[in-house]
Amino acid sequence: MAVPATASVRDPDRYRPPAITGLTDLLDRQVRDRPHARALIVTGDRMELSYGALDHLADGMAARLAGTGLRRGDAVGLVCANTAEFVVALLGGARAGLVVAPVDPALPESQMSARLEALGVRAILLGPPAGGAAPPAVWARVPAWTLRVDVSRAGTATAALETGAGAVPHVQGAADELSGHDALVLFTAGTTDRAKMVPLTHANVAASVRGICATYELGPGDATVAAMPLFHGHGLFAALLSTLASGGCVLLPERGRFSAHTFWDDMRVAGATWFTAVPTIHEILLERSAKGFTGPRVPSLRFVRSCSAPLNTATQRALERTLGAPLLSAYGMTESAHQATSEPLPHHGPLKHGSVGRATGVDLRVLDQDGRPCPAGAEGEVWVQGPTVARGYLGNPAETAHSFADGWFRTGDLGSLDEDGYLFLTGRIKNLINRGGEKISPEHVEDILAGCPGVAEAAVFAVPDATYGQRVAAAVVLSGGEGTGAEEILRYCRGRLAPFEVPDRIRIVASLPHTAKGGLDRAAVDALYAH
CATH class of the missing domain: 3.40.50.12780 (ANL, N-terminal domain)
Incomplete structure (x- = not known):
């Protein structure tokens, strides 16, 4: 993908991530060199x-x-x-x-x-x-x-x-x-x-912050708006700590939470050069872009970041056209102090939409069910190792023994690595639907449904079946003003999914439940619709 005209290019050979050792010295360099520079807007x-x-x-x-x-x-x-x-x-x-x-x-x-x-x-x-x-x-x-x-x-x-x-x-x-x-x-x-x-x-924190800063070349000239809650790794590490360590500025929105009504004005006030959010927020901003995005009055963005849930490729491309900046997908988890992979800035390497990029400060491997490395393109479980990875879980030795081995963390995510080391996620192991022996990724079906004209969001889940054990069902939220119905959606799916992946049941709903991080709340979806 070509670099959008507004995306500035920095010299990667000259960039150095902040030399911090943890939370205690996070501000030290800025306090010494730039004490009067703005850190927060509140x-x-x-x-x-x-x-x-x-x-x-x-x-x-x-x-x-x-x-x-x-x-x-x-x-x-x-x-x-x-x-x-x-x-x-x-x-x-x-x-x-x-x-x-x-x-x-x-x-x-x-x-x-x-x-x-x-x-x-x-x-x-x-x-x-x-x-x-x-x-x-x-x-x-x-x-x-x-x-x-x-x-x-x-x-x-x-x-x-x-x-x-x-x-x-x-x-x-x-x-x-x-x-x-x-x-x-x-x-x-x-x-x-x-x-x-x-x-x-503190060493985990420092490694995470340095990795995020290096990936996006964050520095004193950068500013962002904290769209994500700070009690989770996404907002805490990517928006707050990395910005402060690198000398930038963070605007904390009024009333302490994201608001689509004030977001672009907040971006203008901060002089924001980037922001990070979950796909749900990106979808909201895209839907409101016709009346909410103020174009020339918003600062030029170097890049936009998406993490914490899969981002639909169509949304990614539409936002890039609207904002005039690359939208980079990243992948992280609490156990790796947030970021493990990211699509690179355009001058660091090619963007491969549909992937979550390359490893950033960690080692990745994809293993099959027998614990053997998968060849390029083959699906397996994603494992992560590196200085950001936690030592285990507190008070839970059984789960620690299951998920952590020799410094590696078993993510429970399914994916594949291509020849260039880009990771493509295909779903969660525990979410797989077993339809008569055929394993179906609900995330893959959701991605197809999201591309259907008139569909704003979809959740795919299993329903019990006496013959097959499980069948595929979906709850779908329609775009405002669209007349799409269940039959049109199924017709769209049949041309793009294997027969066993096509939902047996489509339910049109007004909204879907989400977690505090903005991801789909699958437990709540099951409780509402899987019966």
Whole structure:
């Protein structure tokens, strides 16, 4: 693909990723060389917070936490939307030697408490919830301390943490496995009984940030808008930490969450040169582009990034035409501190739409069912090894033994590598539909359905069948104003899928459920439609 006219080209031989060792020195270079440069743009008034001011707030937070009785290696929960409070709590906690565990503030009380209790946090840092909602109820066995950051129009800022006078209790939990080398505990996507706790060291964090910065050549001239939540790896590593480490600027949207209504104005205010999001957000932006994208009033984008779920190739190409910049698909997971592969910037190599690019700072292999390497183009399970990969799961030795072996992580994803080392994902092993012995990837069928005129989104799932064991079904969301029906969709599929892959049942629905990261919530889809 040719490089769009607005995509600037940098010299890859001169680029050097930031020399950091973890969260504690993430800001050091910028504070030393560019203390007055903007680091964050926050609140609905879009106040600018410099690197020097952010560093001062983080140091103050570290000192406040050090006086509470918490010890190096202790875990603290962080329940907060995408606000200045999240960033200050994260960096301050790290400087105090604590291990910070961000939690989705929108979780139901039962799920939030179950995660915090299983980890065994000794305190909880509370910031503003997303969208001005009521503060969440959290696990009551440990203190919950409210954090508030105020930023003036002059760029000065203060932070207050209400800790009270009580001592922090010691509680039993998986946090007993942590040490001072650990920086974060992230929860994998899933319900309470399936979410796993992933410990990431400062070395894991540093390797991830350096890899992301090197892939996209991020630097002080870059800026972005945080469209993704910061309690997951996508928003945390790709948007926030990599931007701050490389000297750029992050705009945190008003009310701490993505809004399609304000997104392009936020991009203009930030002078954004790139952004990263899940396909669901890209679809929303594309659908609204006729009236929401302001063209010349939006800064020239170097690139756009998509991760956390498969991106339909048609959407990818349509967005590139609309935005005038390459849209790069990436692949990552919590267990690899987010990014494992990415399509390269155009001057680094060819774009292969449909792939998720080449390895970035890790080693990849694709193995068959007998553990043997697959030849180029053959499908197998994707394994990842490298400095970003976690050591295992906390409090779950059985799952650790199953998923981690000799430094390699078994992703559970199916894919193939081509001759140039580009990875093409074909689905999840656990999602495969078994129709009379024929293994069907729902992700592949969804990709075909998404290309049907009039289809906005699709979810493919198995339904029980007395003869075949399972049959293929689909729930489909139609584009606004389209008159497409089930028969037209099936006719489209029959020309593009093997007969056994064509859905036996199409159900037209108003919307589909999504996880907090923006991916399709397959468990919820099954509960709603697989009966």
